[in-house]
Amino acid sequence: MIPMIIVLTFSAFLCLYRIQQGPTIPDRAVGVDIMGIIFVNITALTAVFYNLPYLMDLSIIIALFSFIGTLGLAKYLEKRSLDD
Amino acid sequence: MISPIGWIIIWIGILFNLLGTIGLVRFPDIYNRLQTSTKCVTLGSFGLMIGIFLLFGFNQTGIKALICGAFLLLTNPVGAHAILKGSLHYGIKLWKGSVVDKYGEDKLGGEQIEIEERAKEGEEKAKDG
Numbered sequence: 001m002i003p004m005i006i007v008l009t010f011s012a013f014l015c016l017y018r019i020q021q022g023p024t025i026p027d028r029a030v031g032v033d034i035m036g037i038i039f040v041n042i043t044a045l046t047a048v049f050y051n052l053p054y055l056m057d058l059s060i061i062i063a064l065f066s067f068i069g070t071l072g073l074a075k076y077l078e079k080r081s082l083d084d
Numbered sequence: 085m086i087s088p089i090g091w092i093i094i095w096i097g098i099l100f101n102l103l104g105t106i107g108l109v110r111f112p113d114i115y116n117r118l119q120t121s122t123k124c125v126t127l128g129s130f131g132l133m134i135g136i137f138l139l140f141g142f143n144q145t146g147i148k149a150l151i152c153g154a155f156l157l158l159t160n161p162v163g164a165h166a167i168l169k170g171s172l173h174y175g176i177k178l179w180k181g182s183v184v185d186k187y188g189e190d191k192l193g194g195e196q197i198e199i200e201e202r203a204k205e206g207e208e209k210a211k212d213g
Binding site: 004007008010011012014015017018024025026027029030031033034037038040041044045047048053056057059060063064067070071073074075076077078079 | 094095097098099101102104105106108109114117118121122125126128129132133136139140144145148149151152155156159160162163164166167169170171173174176
């Protein structure tokens with residue numbers, strides 16, 4: 001269990017480096033998107049290792065909210081209003 | 085018998101995730117970063133969910149993992165495409181080594197490619213000389 005979680009956490013820290021360092025705003029948006037997907041994977045692996053099925057529901061919900069947040073950031077970048 | 089195959093597929097997915105995020109750090113441009121990170125992370129997440137499904141079978145956890153994998157496979161490219169279009173309209177230029185930009189020619193009135201700095205300096209020297 002431990003090596004898988006360590007590799008995924010290292011991936012999340014690489015995304016965090018891009019969020020802190022990225023020269024433009026879309027770079028940071030990409031970092032947030034990818035870090036959300038990594039968190040979905042970490043939650044699913046935790047559900048497998050501790051044998052807790054409700055954490056799989058939680059991973060689906062995290063994926064949904066990450067997708068909605070990405071679409072909101074993209075609309076903000078395109079300079080459109082959110083109800084357009 | 086199915087268990088080692090599931091663990092191997094989970095490890096392949098995790099390594100794809102790691103390679104995608106390394107590409108997110110090392111590539112030079114927003115568009116290159118978007119391409120490498122989204123492709124690799126989508127395939128890695130889908131592989132991890134398929135591995136969990138193979139481990140558990142038609143169970144509560146396995147079916148939910150399959151649903152989560154299908155959802156990621158559908159929504160992650162849509163989000164990447166939305167960010168790409170938004171960043172083009174925001175005014176981010178392509179990397180200076182890019183060759184062609186058809187979307188910029190069509191919609192934005194001209195290619196959106198960075199000009200190389202050495203060429204600029206050379207032009208200035210030519211003007212001065």
